[in-house]
Structures are given as structure tokens and as C-alpha cells.
Amino acid sequence: xxxxxxxxxxxxxxxxxAEGFTLQPRTSxxxxxxxxxxxxxxxxxxxxxxxxxxxAVIILTLAYFQGNKEVGVTTLEATRIEQPDQKLAQPFxxxxxxxxxxxxxxxxxxxxxxxxxxLRSIPSFExxxxxFAATSxxxxxxxxxxxxxxxxxxxxxxxxxxxxxxKESNQAKLKKRRRPAPINRRDAxxxxxxxxxxxxxxxxxxxxxxxxxxxxxxxxxDQSVKTYSAKIALRYFFSDRFSIGLGLRFxxxxxxxxxxxxxDNDLYQALAKxxxxxxxxxxxxxxxxxxxxQYHYLEVPVTMYSKRPIGKRLSLHTGLGLSLGYLVxxxxxxxxxxxxxxxxxxxxxxxxxxxxxxxxxxxYDINTRWMLxxxxxxxxxxxxxxxxxxxxxxxxxxxxxNLGVQWKLFDGTKTRGALLK
Amino acid sequence: xxxxxxxxxxxxKQNRAxxxxxxxxxxxxxxxxxYRYASSREEAEDMLQExxxxxFQKLDTFRFQGSFEGWLRRIxxxxxxxxxxxxxxxxxxxxxxxxxxxxxxSGDAIASMYTKEVIDxxxxxxxxxxxVLNLYAIEGYSHKEIADMLGINESSSRxxxxxxxxxxxxxxxxxxxxxxxxxxxxxxx
Numbered sequence: 001x002x003x004x005x006x007x008x009x010x011x012x013x014x015x016x017x018a019e020g021f022t023l024q025p026r027t028s029x030x031x032x033x034x035x036x037x038x039x040x041x042x043x044x045x046x047x048x049x050x051x052x053x054x055x056a057v058i059i060l061t062l063a064y065f066q067g068n069k070e071v072g073v074t075t076l077e078a079t080r081i082e083q084p085d086q087k088l089a090q091p092f093x094x095x096x097x098x099x100x101x102x103x104x105x106x107x108x109x110x111x112x113x114x115x116x117x118x119l120r121s122i123p124s125f126e127x128x129x130x131x132f133a134a135t136s137x138x139x140x141x142x143x144x145x146x147x148x149x150x151x152x153x154x155x156x157x158x159x160x161x162x163x164x165x166x167k168e169s170n171q172a173k174l175k176k177r178r179r180p181a182p183i184n185r186r187d188a189x190x191x192x193x194x195x196x197x198x199x200x201x202x203x204x205x206x207x208x209x210x211x212x213x214x215x216x217x218x219x220x221x222d223q224s225v226k227t228y229s230a231k232i233a234l235r236y237f238f239s240d241r242f243s244i245g246l247g248l249r250f251x252x253x254x255x256x257x258x259x260x261x262x263x264d265n266d267l268y269q270a271l272a273k274x275x276x277x278x279x280x281x282x283x284x285x286x287x288x289x290x291x292x293x294q295y296h297y298l299e300v301p302v303t304m305y306s307k308r309p310i311g312k313r314l315s316l317h318t319g320l321g322l323s324l325g326y327l328v329x330x331x332x333x334x335x336x337x338x339x340x341x342x343x344x345x346x347x348x349x350x351x352x353x354x355x356x357x358x359x360x361x362x363x364y365d366i367n368t369r370w371m372l373x374x375x376x377x378x379x380x381x382x383x384x385x386x387x388x389x390x391x392x393x394x395x396x397x398x399x400x401x402n403l404g405v406q407w408k409l410f411d412g413t414k415t416r417g418a419l420l421k
Numbered sequence: 422x423x424x425x426x427x428x429x430x431x432x433x434k435q436n437r438a439x440x441x442x443x444x445x446x447x448x449x450x451x452x453x454x455x456y457r458y459a460s461s462r463e464e465a466e467d468m469l470q471e472x473x474x475x476x477f478q479k480l481d482t483f484r485f486q487g488s489f490e491g492w493l494r495r496i497x498x499x500x501x502x503x504x505x506x507x508x509x510x511x512x513x514x515x516x517x518x519x520x521x522x523x524x525x526x527s528g529d530a531i532a533s534m535y536t537k538e539v540i541d542x543x544x545x546x547x548x549x550x551x552x553v554l555n556l557y558a559i560e561g562y563s564h565k566e567i568a569d570m571l572g573i574n575e576s577s578s579r580x581x582x583x584x585x586x587x588x589x590x591x592x593x594x595x596x597x598x599x600x601x602x603x604x605x606x607x608x609x610x
């Protein structure tokens with residue numbers, strides 16, 4: 001007895017014993033590590049590409065609309081010039097600007113040419129004016145080929161040179177100006193954010209006949225689980241009713257699996273202990289132990305929407321789409337038919353998946369830029385959760401309430417109002 | 422030392438052969454660490470696998486200061502703790518009366534046993550006791566650190582450790598009485 005009451009530190013001896021303890025892992029463990037590292041690498045790349053892509057789209061979108069700010073103004077002016085009674089302006093329709101209209105009309109209406117100082121007040125005109133002034137003679141000849149003799153007589157040479165300068169300096173913008181209704185495009189971009197608390201479950205089918213009874217057992221004991229998904233997306237209206245959305249969604253799927261004890265006899269227990277199986281980890285609580293399987297996906301959903309106004313502020317939105325998903329995290333158990341007990345799912349699970357989703361939501365416009373929406377959403381995995389070699393085919397689905405907010409990226413009402421004045 | 426540094430640097434560059442070499446170098450010892458925390462060998466291997474994946478992901482944060490093995494070990498232990506917290510409850514399901522029976526657990530008794538016997542005896546402790554005992558007596562964490570890691574009170578950590586030690590002492594006494602390594606079975610959640 002005295003042996004236990006002394007002498008050397010318990011902690012020291014325990015640590016010493018523990019330090020010297022090693023175990024040789026099975027070779028399959030390295031394969032799992034290697035697979036996990038590769039998976040993490042590809043996830044990093046996926047996220048990196050996703051983030052860069054999203055930023056690129058946002059920057060390009062912003063750049064597009066920033067570049068079009070002046071276009072909106074000049075297009076209206078150009079349209080005004082195109083009136084039939086202003087025939088002399090016809091050759092210069094393609095050089096629109098608030099001031100070019102005046103410049104062209106001046107010889108007729110006011111018998112007065114615009115001064116260079118007036119033109120320099122338009123930033124984009126400064127450079128071409130200097131450049132083309134030196135060669136005004138040859139330019140005038142060129143222009144004379146394009147104009148009717150009447151208009152040539154009516155317009156002074158200096159004005160022609162200036163107009164040509166404007167025409168060439170704005171050449172790139174002119175193409176854009178010819179697009180139909182560019183003002184509406186500004187109003188077409190939205191950012192959406194939504195969360196969907198949902199109930200998730202799976203449909204299951206057996207690939208082999210011997211798995212049929214197991215399928216029945218699973219269907220008997222398994223239950224749905226509460227999950228959620230969160231999404232952020234860019235939505236583009238290409239007409240008043242139809243739009244397309246591209247986003248990034250974090251989605252949780254899963255089910256609660258119920259199990260009855262299997263092979264619950266001494267011999268199997270002894271063997272299980274010998275070979276490191278752990279059948280009691282899940283089944284120790286009784287006949288119907290449960291384990292919550294969870295699969296977390298990072299998805300890129302593409303959705304087509306249809307919008308139907310149903311009141312002054314209300315609208316009905318119907319969406320249908322596909323998504324590409326990557327399994328970023330899981331905690332799950334699967335029945336291994338070869339080992340005859342439950343094992344961690346990792347080796348059976350498919351990393352990539354494709355899913356379909358549908359949603360109907362009621363939108364409420366808080367003001368011109370913000371909209372709230374709520375409605376049911378259904379997600380269904382088109383590919384099995386498991387690899388093809390696994391005995392069961394399992395498709396996850398979830399049904400929930402989508403709660404969202406939508407924000408108009410550019411407030412077109414201000415610009416448009418200013419133009420109409 | 423230089424070899425290890427170059428091996429780590431190769432691993433940071435995602436050289437798979439180097440990663441495998443590093444794994445083979447440290448895996449047996451780290452599996453020994455995991456085995457002390459796990460309730461089965463299978464679970465220990467899960468911990469090892471997840472731990473090494475995390476190690477390779479975070480290898481670029483290693484600053485080449487201090488022991489690399491110590492750094493590895495910290496990650497492995499943290500991974501093991503995370504898995505325990507996630508999959509098992511840290512309930513202490515043994516009989517409190519028996520745990521309060523406190524013969525002093527001494528180092529001498531442990532020194533006279535085989536390593537495997539000691540480890541198995543630690544592993545047969547209930548989850549909560551086992552985790553606290555491992556962290557305090559073997560890894561050298563303070564009770565405050567253990568409390569933070571496990572999300573329990575510092576006083577709980579102290580009392581769990583005392584009880585774990587008492588339970589071990591009782592089993593050691595039993596071994597001495599019978600002269601064999603007979604482990605008292607405790608049900609795991």
C-alpha cells in the first residue's frame with residue numbers, strides 16, 4: 001500500500017510514460033491526409049477565384065456605369081438634334097454633346113460661331129481642338145465629301161473642323177450611344193442578400209439488392225434536420241419582368257440518422273475492440289441512437305427570375321436555377337457495408353455537386369432602392385451525396401423560408417430626373 | 422535541424438513527397454498523443470488525420486522559433502479537443518463516491534508499469550477526466566488554460582483532475598492487489 005503513497009511525482013512519471021508511447025498509423029490515414037490537403041488547396045483556389053471574379057464583375061459594372069454618366073446626357077441632346085426640321089444638324093448627329101448641338105446650330109440660328117474658349121469648357125474637347133486646328137484645310141475637304149452642298153454652304157469651315165474633332169475624339173463613346181435605351185440599364189442591377197432557415201432531408205435509393213433492407217431501415221429511422229443557407233447575389237434585369245442572378249451561397253444540408261445496435265454480441269465487441277472498430281460510439285444510448293449528419297456546401301447559384309407586380313409596392317418573384325456546389329465541411333456517419341459498422345463519411349462523400357433550386361417570394365418595395373422579400377424555397381441535389389461506388393445513392397433536399405433584402409445598385413431616378421428637367 | 426527546416430519549407434511549397442516524409446516522421450508519436458484523448462483507435466486516427474490536414478494548412482504560420490514538434494503537438498492536441506467537444510459530451514459518468522475515495526496516486530506505481538498499461542488505464546477513464554488529466558498532467562497546461570480550452574470553470578477543471586487522479590489511484594491499488602492489469606470498465610457516452 002505504501003507503494004502508492006510516495007515518492008516520485010505522479011505527473012512526472014505519467015508524462016514520461018506518455019512521451020515514450022508511439023503507435024504506427026494505418027497507411028490509409030496518410031491517403032486521407034493527402035486527400036484532405038488537396039481538397040483544402042482546391043477550396044482555397046475556388047474561393048480565391050470566386051472572390052476575384054466577384055470583384056472583377058463589380059468593378060467592371062461600376063466602370064461601365066461611370067463611363068456612361070456623360071453618355072446619358074449627350075444621348076438626349078443627340079436625339080434632340082435629330083428632329084426633322086433641323087436638317088443642317090443631320091451630318092453631326094453622331095457627334096453628340098450638349099455643346100456640339102449649339103455649335104452646329106449656331107450658323108443658322110444665331111449667325112455666330114462658338115469660340116474656342118467655349119469649347120475648352122468641355123473637357124474632352126480640349127485636345128482634339130488643338131490637334132485638328134493645324135490641319136483644318138484637309139479636314140474640311142474630307143468633310144465636304146460627307147455633306148450635302150447646301151449644308152456645306154450654310155456651315156462655316158471652322159465649325160466643321162471643330163465638329164469633326166468632336167466626332168473623332170468621342171468615337172469610342174459613340175458606339176455605346178447607339179445602344180437602345182442606355183438609361184434603363186443603370187436601373188437594372190441589384191444586390192441581393194438572403195437567409196433561408198429550412199428543414200433538410202434526403203431521398204435514398206439502393207444501387208444493389210443487398211442494400212435494399214438497409215434502405216428500408218434508414219427510411220424508418222431517419223428524420224429531417226433544421227438547417228440554414230445564406231446567399232449574396234448580383235441580379236440583373238434584362239427586361240421589366242425577367243432577370244438573372246449570380247451569387248455565392250453557403251448551404252447546410254443533412255439528416256438525423258437513427259440506428260439500431262448491430263452485431264451486439266460479445267464476440268463482435270471483442271473483435272471490434274481488437275481491430276479498433278467503435279460500434280458503441282453511436283449505438284451506446286439504446287435501440288434508437290441518433291447522429292446528425294451535416295454537409296456544408298459553398299455554392300455558386302445561377303437563377304432566372306420572373307417578376308409580376310401585384311400592387312403599388314408588392315410584386316411576386318418566381319425563381320428557378322442551378323448551382324454548382326463544393327463540400328467544404330462535413331460531420332457525418334455512413335454505414336460501411338464492408339466493415340459492417342458506421343464510419344466517418346469522408347471517404348464516401350462526393351466533393352462537388354450540382355443542385356437545382358426553386359423559389360417563390362413576395363417582394364415589398366420599401367423605397368426606390370430597397371426591397372424586402374419572403375417566400376418558400378426548395379433545393380434539391382441532382383447528384384448523389386456519395387461517390388458512385390457507394391452502395392446507396394442519396395440526394396439531399398431542403399425546404400425553407402427564404403428571407404431576403406434587395407438593393408438597387410445605382411439610383412437611376414436622380415439622374416433621370418435631372419435629365420428630364 | 423537544417424534538414425527539418427528544408428523539409429518544412431518544401432511542405433509549405435505544397436511538395437507532396439515532403440509532406441508525406443514529414444507525416445511519416447511525426448505520425449507515430451502524434452498518434453500516441455491522439456490515442457490518449459480518444460475513446461478508440463479509430464477515433465484517434467480521425468484526430469490524427471484531421472490534425473495533420475490542419476498542420477499542412479497552417480504550416481506557413483510556423484516561424485521556425487522553438488521546437489517544431491511542440492508546435493505540431495499543440496495543433497494535434499487542439500484538434501483532439503475540438504473533436505472531443507464536438508462529438509462527445511464531457512460528462513463525468515462515473516460513480517462520484519468511488520471517485521472521492523482518494524488513495525494518493527504516486528509516480529512509483531506508474532513507473533513500475535508498462536507504458537501501454539498506463540496509457541490504457543488513462544484511456545479507460547471517463548471522457549472528461551481523461552481530457553483534463555491529459556491536458557494537466559501530461560501536456561502541462563494550467564487549470565485556467567484547460568478551463569478556457571474546454572469551456573468549463575477553472576474549479577471544475579481542478580476537481581475533475583483530482584477525481585481522475587483518485588480514480589487512477591484506486592485502479593492502481595486494484596492492480597497491486599490482484600497482480601494483474603485489470604481495467605475497470607467505464608461506459609463511454
